[in-house]
Amino acid sequence: METETRESPALDVKRDDLAGLTGEQLLGFYRTMLVSRLVDDREIALKRQNRIFFQISGAGHEAIGVGLAAHVDPARDWFFLYYRDRAFTLAVGQTPLDHLLQAVGAADDPASGGRQMPSHYGDKRYNIANTSSPTGTQFLQAVGAAEAGLRASRVDGLAEHLSSFADDEIVICTTGDGTTSEGEFWEALNTACNLQLPVLFVVEDNEYAISVPVEVQTAGGSVSKLLTGFPSLRIEECDGTDPVDVYEVAGELVAHCRDRKGPALLHAHCTRPYSHSLSDDERMYRPAAELEEQAARDCIRQLRARLIDLGFATEESLTALEEAAKQEVADASDEALTRPQPAAETVYDHLYTEERSPLDAAFRSEPVYGEDRKLTMVDLLNSCMREEMERDERIVVFGEDVADASREGALEEVKGKGGVFKVTHGLQARFGNDRVYNSPLAEANIVGRAIGMALRGMRPVVEVQFFDYIWPAFHQIRNELATMRYRSNGDFSCPVVVRTTYGGYLKGGAIYHSQTGATLFTHTPGLRVVIPSDAEDANGLLRTAIRCDDPVLFLEHKHLYRQVYNKGRDPGPDYTIPFGQARVVREGTDLTLITCGALVKRSMDAAKQAESELGVSVEVIDLRTLAPLDMDTIATSVKKTNKALVVHEDALSFGIGAEISARIADELFPWLDGPVRRVASKDVWVAYAPDLEQVILPQVSDVRAAIEDLANF
Structure with missing residues (x-):
């Protein structure tokens, strides 16, 4: 299917057609947009009083948030947002108090328990995946979340394990225009199109990435124009200052995704009336005339005038609505300031799991040997994954080269590969293409997608082919995988196993096939690092890694894969070894x-x-x-x-x-x-x-x- 595009309407044209919206709905939009802006303003005042410690606003993006949110269902859809999405989160159910609790760093902050700065949204109640500061990390996670739904529709028994699974669920992934320069954005689009995933990417284009204008960031000044080569990606543009236009276009794209016609991208043009954050002063790089033009297009100002022009409200009724909204935000602010910050003794809470911890004595078991035959580390790693996949339908195995053969019908003619070192050989033939499959040659893609799956209840076991090439995934491992439980105050977890080969002692490995850099990962709080030296330990430790609730980096030495001296007997399908037991x-x-x-x-x-x-x-x-x-x-x-x-x-x-x-x-x-x-x-x-x-x-x-x-x- 060819890429579909729709040109943006002139930004100064008011639509006479209200896209089926009633006056009551438009008033609801206005109130949510206003509350969002008032929370921004309250946070700015609190920051200047040194009562909160950081502020970044969603000002100018409010119309996008309410128009989009009108088409989603927080009971079944999933949301991977960025820091300008205050109005969206309010529209799907959050309150001003929720936001202000995060601003003051309260223990009651529903997003992070005081661990993350303001506007880092996350709320398990509404399927808002926890947001982090590194821009662009959410793209691949959103793809993984959508992929979890795809796999659940094809793998027997998996759906019952997923959070809020629905046949017509979609995933919303939002971003600013600047973040589309990140490579993971393009990786995510590639996989979303390749797998025909129901992901709606929303580019909220306010024309600046901090101080860098869009024409400097993006070739031709329009990211949606650059994306027209992606097959089956429906692309539409809209006036992001007009909630009616957003509502109409977003509704078409949401329906497109729900109907399983592939991914879509909404390019919404909006303004940024405030500086990037309170750490920035846009007057240093934006001319006064430009700021005046932006102010004239302010979405709240425009909607207010429109409500009066259309006869849906009067000056008096809107003033009353505005006073009530101001009081609501003031009351929330006063309440938030009474809430205590987290107690000192909670500093380590949720860094690691308390349930199914790999340190638990429950993982200490005795081997139950069958035959006396000694097997290599490759054999016992393979048998562990096979037995665990038979036991638990939540487990998927993917990465570069892990499948036996990807092309349809090939396995009828070939033996199958199953990895460079044959560790995953036979798994695809046994469990099918929906549980064992090859990824693009993109390490961040592998780990980012695994995070999105794990957030929804799956248990990915992924492979990075060589440790020396893990660094594109290091961003996802350190900033996302290892921090998710901690930064969400225990609401979200990522039980992902990242397997990778490492080490030298194989002649000719050289610089890029012989590294042993484990300390960069042991220096990462929240991540378990395992390094077996013999076949039986590899089997028992990998089984613990798969069954526990912590993310695990599992290091497999290439030189040890087929040595005779470290062979072992098969210890049985329930053999586990606790971590931290030398x-x-x-x-x-x-x-x-x-x-x-x-x-x-x-x-x-x-x-x-x-x-x-x-x-x-x-x-x-x-x-x-x-x-x-x-x-x-x-x-x-x-x-x-x-x-x-x-x-x-x-x-x-x-x-x-x-x-x-x-x-x-x-x-x-x-x-x-x-x-x-x-x-x-x-x-x-x-x-x-x-x-x-x-x-x-x-x-x-x-x-x-x-x-x-x-x-x-």
């Missing part, structure tokens, strides 16, 4: 060696050499998870041996070894008989040439030398 893999008395991943085997080899050649008894601890870190097991061992050596694959400086060493020095200093030492990779990128890689990565000889040096201290 394992003593070798008992010792003279020195504690703390390690993880591919360095476990090298440390064990070095420890055996040290004992046979030097008579040094080394206790080796496999951490298994980096976040949480099991300091109890480390402390028990160090108190026994009185010496500690940390060995890891990442670069030496600022790595996990630095953190563990600091905590040992801080918490266990009285028991130490020597310095805490570290062995790690050199502070340089891993090179392609095998001789260089050998020098850069820690080897058995490096670990043995460090054991000898510390033992002799």
Whole structure:
């Protein structure tokens, strides 16, 4: 289907046709728009009195909010908004008090419990997904939320697990014109069109991104003109200062999405009568004549005059309505200022889950072995995902190359791929294209969509093909995935598992296939980081990751995938291992060696050499998870041996070894008989040439030398 477009009406033309709206409805629009503007004004006054701490307004966008909201249902539709959408949230059910509680940072703030600044909307009651500050992150999440509905319509039993699922639900995703410059906007449109998702993207174009005008931001000055090549994307423009025009055009696009004709985009042209925020002064970059022209087009001023012209109201009746609205906002403000901020002891609340926590003893189980055959890490990771998908229809697996074969009928002729390392091989053939499928080659797309699905109740297990390419997704992982539960005060959670391969020791991996940068993720509150070293641990830890309610980064070392020494027996379909439970893999008395991943085997080899050649008894601890870190097991061992050596694959400086060493020095200093030492990779990128890689990565000889040096201290 060809892209459809509709030109914007002249912005100074008043529509005689009211699109079926009654005078009562228009008065309702006016009141909501007015209340929205009054809340802005009250927040501005409070900020100047230093009674709130930040302000950003929705002024100029009110007509878009009310015209759009008239067509949606907060009981079945989902909303991914941005900071100008005050009028929209009021129209779907929020109150001025809800907004002012956020402004004062009250514990009762329904969006975040005092964790986020004003105009970061979120409300589980109305399916308003929690909004964050990084602009553009909502696009892919909105696509994922719509995709959850698509999968639920095709996968037996899934619909009953989703929040407010309906056959004709739609997802609204709003943005300013400036944020359409973000790459994730284009990724989201690509997937929405490719999957024919019922997403209505609304571009609220006030012609400025802070101080940058639209013609500088966007080629040709119109993002909707740039989008005409997207297949099946219906594009319409409207006068965003006229709620009647917004109402009419938005109604057509909402119906288009509900009828499952594909995604749509509404390009609404509006004004920005106030500065970007109170941290900005638009007079520094906008000429006076421009500001005057904007003021003449103010949506509230225009609608007020129109109501009187059409005979729907009088000057006196509107004055009475306005006085009542002012009193409502004043009362809400007074009430909000009485509400306390969150208590100090709540600072860690909702950082991680309290239900189905991966630290719970409930995840401690004994293996139930079947046959004696030893299996590789690849085998047991694959069997874990297969068994979990059989148990729970909420689980989907997707990412680049994870499917067996994507083209229709191909699996009848080929064996199937199932990932670069075959970890997902056979899953698509077994569970079908709606539960196992390939994504675009876009890492943010993978994680962003997974967040939207998880918000609605699904449990995505996604794969980023190589750790070295995870960085486009880092924005979604750190700013969105890891913060969602905390910033929504526990109202929303994102139980997503992000699997990725990492590490060196495979000749030729070089700079972009050998990284081990786990500390950038362990430094991210709200995220669990898992790093198994053998097949059975990988199976049990992955099962815990899938079943728990926290987001998990699951690191799988390429070198360990098919090693003989770390093979294990299948521990059964219910085998789980709690996070934060390190394992003593070798008992010792003279020195504690703390390690993880591919360095476990090298440390064990070095420890055996040290004992046979030097008579040094080394206790080796496999951490298994980096976040949480099991300091109890480390402390028990160090108190026994009185010496500690940390060995890891990442670069030496600022790595996990630095953190563990600091905590040992801080918490266990009285028991130490020597310095805490570290062995790690050199502070340089891993090179392609095998001789260089050998020098850069820690080897058995490096670990043995460090054991000898510390033992002799």
